[in-house]
Amino acid sequence: MTSRYARTAFAALALACGATAGTAQTTDKLKVGLMLPFSGTYSALGVAIENGFRLHVAEQGGKLAGREIEFFKIDDESDPAKATDNVNKLIKRDGVDVIVGTVHSGVATAMARAAKQSGTVLIVPNAGADAVTGALCAQNIFRSSFSNWQSSYGMGTVAAKQEKKKTAVTITWKYAAGDEMTEAFKEGFEKEGGKVVKQLTVPFPNVEFQALLTEIAATKPDVVFAFFAGGGAVKFVKDYAAAGLNKVTPLYGSGFLTDGTLEAQGDAAQGLLTTLHYADGLNTPRDNAFRTAYAKSFKLQPDVYAVQGYDAAQILATGLKAVKGDIAKKAEFAAAVQKATIDSPRGPFTMSRAHNPVQDIYLRKVDGKENKVVGVAAKALADPARGCKL
């Protein structure tokens, strides 16, 4: 009985393969696969990125370089364990020409590995893992967001040079992004003469900070640099204030510490200095136009993730125009993107040779419910792309 089932199963399998074998035809539509978190803690970010991407496509009349876009969506659930299988669905089953994703760095690493092998164009609209435009860099891999190194290095140099701090303690979650952020801060801080005396970590996504806050108080540094995001950021800033530390030691952070969390953090966050490649109230015509258009289309306020999604579409459009829609011309595509200046709502940026944005990193201060720009921490900062052989 089981052998009969086995035989029928294989017959069905063979038929299915035959059916799918003929899907890779050339049509006018460009297949874009969106692999983003549509469920789970990061779902709001996934939605924002998709919205930003679609907004740009809509602004171009629904076509990029004369080709209509056909979207394929996969929910990556921010799960690195499923990442390879999910991206293979897009590459091998759906046969997409371009992949856009994702938020979680672990998933993005798997996607980059798969894209490097298959040669499919990959545009990363958030994940900051240094390796994506570092050791994993490739002709067909691009990033429209930031590298972890970029976003914190500026805070380090500002803290030492501008704010004249001598000693610092860093604190973050013990995961890859946290390590990269704090290492970058340390590099910038120590380059300008400061010294990071302690590097504290909390297991991810633990938010029990009490023991470490005690440790910070005992160490008495000039400044504390923290990287947390989302709920963890809310809690840390509040706990820091509750322990009375904000009156003794100023808290600096990567921009994610105060992005999207100010409502919940309230008074505890006032006056915090952070660095990020975007800010509220930039008040440039480009940013204002973007923000108005986004709010009108989606009835939501845009954030840094929407900007990154929007710019991912701009990168695709730039390259596609240069190759006149023929995505197979990988070398020309990459060359065109590398030469271009992307007119982003964050300010214009160019691409490094490892395909990471070379952009201004803003210094922001929390004022009321906004991260207001008070200066530029680093002008036209390029990620060093360590390990990249391009």
Add this chain to the structure above:
Amino acid sequence: MDIGTFLVQCLNSVQYGLLLFLVASGLTLIFGIMGVINLAHGSFYMIGAYMAFALSPLFGDQFLLMLLAGIALAAVLGYLLEWAFFSYLYQRDHLQQVLMTYGLILVFEELRSLLVGNDVHGVKAPAWLDGSFALGELMSYPWYRLFASAACIVLAVGLYWVVHRTRLGMMVRAGASNRDMVRGLGIDIRRLYRIVFAAGVALAALAGMIAAPMSSVYPNMGASVLIICFVVVVIGGIGSITGALVASLLVGFVDTFGKVFFAEISGMGVYLLMAGILIWRPEGLMGRKA
């Protein structure tokens, strides 16, 4: 490390350990009395935390009232769950219990996602517990954490009193030593099980409610608590509440001081402790020899 910092870290250790004890005591009771290994126990902790999140706007500053309401709700939930689901697990072997309660975790997590969403939430401590008191010139310690420790101590004493000084407690202890004999003596073992299970759920949920203002409320928060509770139960010995208390405090200290001194491997500290205990006493500090 100066004496002030040391004392604060001790306070932190005790507070964390006592909270663990609340959850672990439920787990060890349920296993010790009914012989059911319940992987979903961490989910009850999560349910408690989310209950705090949901009830907090309704009760405002009436924090103690909210805790009582939470205990009542959790106990009812536990009673119903035992009747509808867990009572069928007693006859099954451990593997089936493991898998069925694993399925239950998935169900609970998804229900949570459907009902409350996936965001991380904060729960405000009540106004009369807000703020901190000064500990030396540098540090302040939050009132709420002191309250949490105190509440756990009160509960631990209450649990000890119930188990060792009441008739119900006597039946529970008897059931833990010899189930069949208790049944043979004419005691309605099913009702006893239901009460014990409800109590276990209530304890875990209460722990979640108390912890919510400190640790915030987020998806999968039950999983990390569950595994640490397993470690506590293994170290303390299954079925022993005193063992659970000692083990919880031990884990609290190892974890807190581990984070301070060996930050890189602090996550492993408790497991190394468990390994050590296993080499020395495989049945746990106060467990019965198998």
Add this chain to the structure above:
Amino acid sequence: MSAVHPTTAAAPAATATAPRGGWRMRALLPAAVAVAAAIAGPLLGPYWADLLVKVMILSIFALSLELLVGMTGLVSLGHAAFYGIGAYATVLGSGADGGNLIVLMLGAMGAAALYALCVGALSLRTRGVYFIMVTLAFAQMAFFVFHDTKVGGGSDGIYLDVRPTLGGLGLESRHVLFYLVLAALAGTYGLLALVRRSRFGAALAGIRVNEQRMRAAGFATYGYKLAAFVMAGALAGLAGSLLAVRDGVVNPELLSWHTSGDVLLMVILGGMGHLRGAVIGAVVFTLLKELLSTHALMGPLADHWQLTLGLTIIVFVAVLPQGLMGLAQRLGPPIGKGGKP
């Protein structure tokens, strides 16, 4: 035949004292399936071939657990640790030019076996529920090593620069990978079938049924259990190694307790006590997860596949504790002497 204790975990239907003759008949079906797969391999499209490779790797993983749970009666909730260690060992050992596949695979199995030796030595001092909890805890410890320390690139995982080579054959070709994994699966299946028929396997079955009696009969049960534990760990390491080669990237989630729960599910889904049960379980579990998250079939419920999966698990274990093989035996034609293996 030894009388079977009614409250043991394993299905009494398939005992280790299966009839001596007739193993050729029983080997026929698995062999036929293997040959069919070998022929179908190059004909399948890239996506389906890849999926089949994944299922085969999971089958090896499930088979390794079957040795522990089905044959020896040891319920481990931490088996993913060895799977993950095998995967990480392969990536860490490969270096810039990929490395030699055989060396890497053996290294991976060795690393997994070593950890299994340490964990087993400690865990096997406990029994029953303690054992379940302790194996889970040790797996979590291994998870922390790869997640928190610099050993394994942290929470994002690490990747292979270049896939290892097998003699002159590069593994970038998916056909070579397909046949490699198929061979590994066939080898594992054959090895475990041999173990079952051997004296060692008979001892394990005896331990599963009634350990005290085995000890009274003079068997050093601790040693036998430890040997089974280490062997199961090594085979899980093999599966992990192949996964690392297939995906090119590994991350700490491979060692999480969800992975351990999943593989335990595969074993019970297919039916404990049967080797083909493990393979069937791996296939069905993968299909089930796929089906439950397809929008076309499940509509809006597809986003909440964890709910439907959880309910399915509960119902399945409640109704069909003997798994699909058990169902097949109940419905299939009666076979004399020991039942269908």
